[in-house]
Amino acid sequence: MSSPRPRRFVMRRQGAAVAAAGILALALGGCVGTPASTPTPTPSASSEPVFASDEEALAAAEAAYERFIAVSTNVTNDGGANAERLDAVAIGGALKDERAAALRFEEQGIRTAGVIAFTLADLQSVYTNEAGSAVITVYICDDLRGLDLLASDGSSMVAEGRVVDVPYTVELQGANADLLKVSEKELWERDNFCLR
Incomplete structure (x- = not known):
C-alpha cells in the first residue's frame, strides 16, 4: 500500500543514536552498501488484528517512531548517558543497537547536535503475531541535513558529501498503539528509496 503523501516529522532536539551511528558509518564512506534481502514475515491465520486498518497501523507506527527518535535524541544529546531511557521506546535488536551506540558515544566522548x-x-x-501483538514494518527516511556529529572537542566529524537521506526498514511491535516499540531498525542497502 502506498501512501498518497509521505508524512514528514521534524524533531527539534539534538540527533538520534541510530542516525548518529549511521553518520559514523556513512560520513566516512558517503554511500550505501550492497543489496541485502529483506525477509517478509508470515502472518498467523488465527490471529485477530490489533488495528482495524492499515491506515490505523501506519498512524500508530508514526507516533511510536516519533517517540523513539525523541528519546534516542535525548540520549545522544547527553553523549550516551542514561541509556536506560531507551527501554521505554525500543525492544529486541533495536534496543541492543541503541544501547551499544550510547556506550560508544560515552566511550568516545562524542555527541550529536542539530x-x-x-x-x-x-x-x-x-x-498479529502468536503472542497477540501487532508487528508493523515500515520504510522510513531519516533526513540528516540538520544533524551534526561532534567530537569531544566540539569539532564536526561529518564528512563532506555524506548521504543525508538515509533509508531504513523499521519494525515495531506492541499489543496496542500506546505500547508499540521499535524492535528493529535496519539500513536499507538497495536503491535509496528516499531519493525518489
Whole structure:
C-alpha cells in the first residue's frame, strides 16, 4: 500500500543514536552498501488484528517512531548517558543497537547536535503475531541535513558529501498503539528509496 503523501516529522532536539551511528558509518564512506534481502514475515491465520486498518497501523507506527527518535535524541544529546531511557521506546535488536551506540558515544566522548527529520515512506506489512501483538514494518527516511556529529572537542566529524537521506526498514511491535516499540531498525542497502 502506498501512501498518497509521505508524512514528514521534524524533531527539534539534538540527533538520534541510530542516525548518529549511521553518520559514523556513512560520513566516512558517503554511500550505501550492497543489496541485502529483506525477509517478509508470515502472518498467523488465527490471529485477530490489533488495528482495524492499515491506515490505523501506519498512524500508530508514526507516533511510536516519533517517540523513539525523541528519546534516542535525548540520549545522544547527553553523549550516551542514561541509556536506560531507551527501554521505554525500543525492544529486541533495536534496543541492543541503541544501547551499544550510547556506550560508544560515552566511550568516545562524542555527541550529536542539530535537528533530525524523518519521512514515513510506506507501509511494508502489518500482522498479529502468536503472542497477540501487532508487528508493523515500515520504510522510513531519516533526513540528516540538520544533524551534526561532534567530537569531544566540539569539532564536526561529518564528512563532506555524506548521504543525508538515509533509508531504513523499521519494525515495531506492541499489543496496542500506546505500547508499540521499535524492535528493529535496519539500513536499507538497495536503491535509496528516499531519493525518489
